[in-house]
Amino acid sequence: MSRLDEIPVRIMPAESAAGQGQALLHELAHMLDVLLREGRSGMIDLRALPLAAADFARLRAVLGEGEVHARIDAMGEASIVETGIPGIWWHTYRSHDGDIITEMLETTWCPDILNSQPEDVTSGLQRLREQLTGDAAPSIPAKEEQHA
Amino acid sequence: MRETLDQSLRRQGVSRRAFLKYCTALASLMALPPGMAPAIAAALGKAMRPSVIWLSFQECTGCTESLTRSNAPTLEDLIFNSISLDYHETLQAASGTAAEAAREQAMKAFYGKYLLIVDGSVATGLQGAYSTVAGVTNLDELKKVAAGAAAVVAVGSCSSFGGLPMAHPNPTGAVAVSDIITDKPVINVPGCPPIPVVITGVLAHFLTYGTLPETDLHRRPKMFYGETIHDRCYRRPFYDQGKFAHTFDDEGARNGWCLYELGCKGPITYNSCATLKWNEGTSFPIESGHGCLGCSEPKFWDKGSFYQPLSGGTWTDSGTLLAAAAAGVAVGAGAAVLSRARQHHAQEEK
Numbered sequence A: 001m002s003r004l005d006e007i008p009v010r011i012m013p014a015e016s017a018a019g020q021g022q023a024l025l026h027e028l029a030h031m032l033d034v035l036l037r038e039g040r041s042g043m044i045d046l047r048a049l050p051l052a053a054a055d056f057a058r059l060r061a062v063l064g065e066g067e068v069h070a071r072i073d074a075m076g077e078a079s080i081v082e083t084g085i086p087g088i089w090w091h092t093y094r095s096h097d098g099d100i101i102t103e104m105l106e107t108t109w110c111p112d113i114l115n116s117q118p119e120d121v122t123s124g125l126q127r128l129r130e131q132l133t134g135d136a137a138p139s140i141p142a143k144e145e146q147h148a
Numbered sequence B: 001m002r003e004t005l006d007q008s009l010r011r012q013g014v015s016r017r018a019f020l021k022y023c024t025a026l027a028s029l030m031a032l033p034p035g036m037a038p039a040i041a042a043a044l045g046k047a048m049r050p051s052v053i054w055l056s057f058q059e060c061t062g063c064t065e066s067l068t069r070s071n072a073p074t075l076e077d078l079i080f081n082s083i084s085l086d087y088h089e090t091l092q093a094a095s096g097t098a099a100e101a102a103r104e105q106a107m108k109a110f111y112g113k114y115l116l117i118v119d120g121s122v123a124t125g126l127q128g129a130y131s132t133v134a135g136v137t138n139l140d141e142l143k144k145v146a147a148g149a150a151a152v153v154a155v156g157s158c159s160s161f162g163g164l165p166m167a168h169p170n171p172t173g174a175v176a177v178s179d180i181i182t183d184k185p186v187i188n189v190p191g192c193p194p195i196p197v198v199i200t201g202v203l204a205h206f207l208t209y210g211t212l213p214e215t216d217l218h219r220r221p222k223m224f225y226g227e228t229i230h231d232r233c234y235r236r237p238f239y240d241q242g243k244f245a246h247t248f249d250d251e252g253a254r255n256g257w258c259l260y261e262l263g264c265k266g267p268i269t270y271n272s273c274a275t276l277k278w279n280e281g282t283s284f285p286i287e288s289g290h291g292c293l294g295c296s297e298p299k300f301w302d303k304g305s306f307y308q309p310l311s312g313g314t315w316t317d318s319g320t321l322l323a324a325a326a327a328g329v330a331v332g333a334g335a336a337v338l339s340r341a342r343q344h345h346a347q348e349e350k
């Protein structure tokens, strides 16, 4: 016997006895209702809950995947997917090594992290201006090329 | 003057969006709502990187091993971006007198402001001679370095409660850090070892708010030690139904039933293993088929067999559980009462 799956002990039950997935789906329905009526966003930190694999499977099966798939490359990859239920977004943030560091469900019109951040826009604008100033000068190397 | 974290990150070309992502992970670590990430980013961005001195006493280096396996946020992110680790015998490149000089320099420059982290218990027998570094006893070193610290974090069960070195017959006269340091804020982060993200979570709280988080009776941060393993255990429904594994290979074990009768100490152990889990969030001991050992509780080494049910062991500090029959739902109710009684007791003692 050399492989783990050959050991005849099933460590976890195939189905979660806790049924947390179902409870979360009810909570999400309530949060979506709040978003529609009051415009208030909400978030559930999936890592803070004692979820079994079966709970995740249930959530994924019911929510499915929708029209928007966004990928962020920032200190490790992050995927932000609108689920098949519009307004519910599944965030998965990974470290440089690819390990999941946070997993959340958000009810919102559009996740804020997808917006450009003012600080980044400011430094981007600065880089663009430097580029433009740099572009204005290269007429000199062009002349040198003519001499060559 | 040390730069702020914002300045440091900008210099390294880290985008605000990446920082927000990092802060969302931090919020999760600190058991705060994920919506707090922007507020954390604002507070953390302005923070000066605090100087951290890490001392290792009677320990096995398991706590440092645990921390260096931390994935959320990565150790590099946390240590190299958010704190200035000025002394850590295992991790620092410097050695010998150069290392000691670096520590002296940090202590002088940041006197009264640096954070002291300690792993390992403190030997007090023979005036502390059982454990020395560079000819100085751990006892003297602790007193000297703690004198200039803003706060002390005791990482691991050895520094928090004495741990294995203090187990009977305690040949070195080992004690906890809080037995020696009584005039500074001391927070305990017990566990053998502690969950890596719990260590980083406490540091993250200090970085964000400049203070240590709220603690329980045993000086443990409530945000990580506020509930028992049993409170958040995914096997809990089986416990409530009175379905128990009686051996490690019986039908109950194969079906993932409750491990109470195999000695699980989850009902009286305060820690976050059931939610934060181990090995990049893969699982925790109970999920792997073994009961909780209660490693984040004081004196867990001296409390009898890991495989004896709580109802028949020396773990109970109340007659409540002993009165419960060691079977079925009756045990479920009995242990739950004990757990609640302990919490109630702890609150009353506060």
Ligand code: SF4
Pocket: B229, B230, B231, B233, B234, B235, B236, B237, B239, B257, B258, B259, B260, B264, B265, B266, B267, B286, B291, B292
């Ligand atoms: S006794 Fe242990 S295995 Fe059983 S529910 Fe409680 S923590 Fe989980």
